[in-house]
Amino acid sequence: MNYFLLTLIKAGLIAFVLVTVLAYLVWVERKVLAHIQLRVGPNRVGPHGLLQPLSDLVKLLFKEGFIPSHVNLFFYLLAPFMAVALSLGSIAVIPLGPQIDVFGIKTNLGLADVNIGILFMLGLGSLGVYGVALAGWASNNKYALIGGLRSAAQMISYELPLALAIVAPLLMFNTLSFREVVDAQGGYLFGFIPQWAIFQLPVPQLISFIIFLIAAFAETNRIPFDLPEAENELVAGFHTEYSSMLFAAFFTAEYGHITTACMVASVLFLGGWQPLWPAAYGSDFFPVVAHWFFAAICFWHARQPARSYDRYTMPILGIILFGAGGLFLVPFLKPILVPLFWFLSKVAFLIFTFVWVRGTLPRFRYDQLMRFTWTFLFPVALVNLLITGLLVALTTK
């Protein structure tokens, strides 16, 4: 019963944090894209547009959600639920940190700890294609149908290099559990190079990491692979006929997929919550220094305000950052927060890369997209797997 209660609390907490973070990812994306394109981005609702996600949510809630008369009602309504549940469900198996001790209760940071976590994640990820394909077909609209078909073909094609790219590091770690994968990446080469999969001997998995990232861009239907919702040819692709909260469900699913992909990439290739340099050289104090550094920048900007309201918003932000940095010094919270900080900063960097790429690259043509995965990415992933296998076998006694 105690275990059940604990799990329920953790599930509720993670779901709440996740939904908030997903809403703010939209803000982050719009803001970063705007600055890449020398614009300001959302800045009307709240300071720096920080309340924009809230206002978007309220708008979507109050919009009329009409159901077109020509759809296949059951599948039309099922598709968004499948998309959301499958994209959020795979986060349940990803560990967020090591085992911790809260008020004498030992528990793992993260929800479920199954020994086939990686297979489970791949399985749920493959099911994700159903949401999109069903939405496209059930809408009974030509744009939606083409969008759904394109998306299905693209997602299953890029799943092959994705799966092959994951096998290569598994050859070195010999486990399917996310937690054991992270444990296998602890320690340092020569005392300072972290043993993350992309640096670990005998075969640094840099090529696998790049293949995984490219395939993840395609799996999440992001630019440069966002053919399913290519605005100038397909209106909005598979969700053309969806409005109001059903539309919001697809958006949540897309950002959920991005978050999952980034979490998996940082667990498999970037060492999860293993810090960048050893604790002996003060990696435990890096979060404090980083927070206080940004707090100092905020105070400096408050002294020289570029906009009139900076005089009030910047000190508040600075105090919040200062306090957040101080939390890392509390002995009771330190073993929880420091691994979380390292893990989440890796995830945040990868998510930033997703937005960065969107602001930089143009869209592929559909035949280029399919040719790229079948005649380039798949063979490269296979060769990479063979080389990894040979080198691991040669160095094993």
Added chain:
Amino acid sequence: MPDGYLPIFLFLIVSILFPTVTLLAVRVIRPSQPGVVKQEAYECGIPAESTARGRYSVRFYIVAILFVIFDVETIFLYPWAVRYRQLGWFGVAEMGVFLAILVLGYVWAYRRGALKWV
């Protein structure tokens, strides 16, 4: 062992309940004025010529078939990867043969033009 999977089911229930509850709750407050024109298929405002239940390119079918073949073979690599160090050179040779067959099928599909989109 089913204990380990309980959190996943709980989380799935939470993530299905979340959209359901919001959808049902906002039915009370949001407007609903359906109309004949509003409920037509969206096609740039011109009356639709035909429905979307037509034919489409056979390419998608070929991609699906190829995916089924290669993905099943990829899944066989996972148990092999987990036991790789215990299997030693036997595992290397076995998987070499397996991957050789896979590559042979891939080359055949490539030569027959199954991977060309246009």
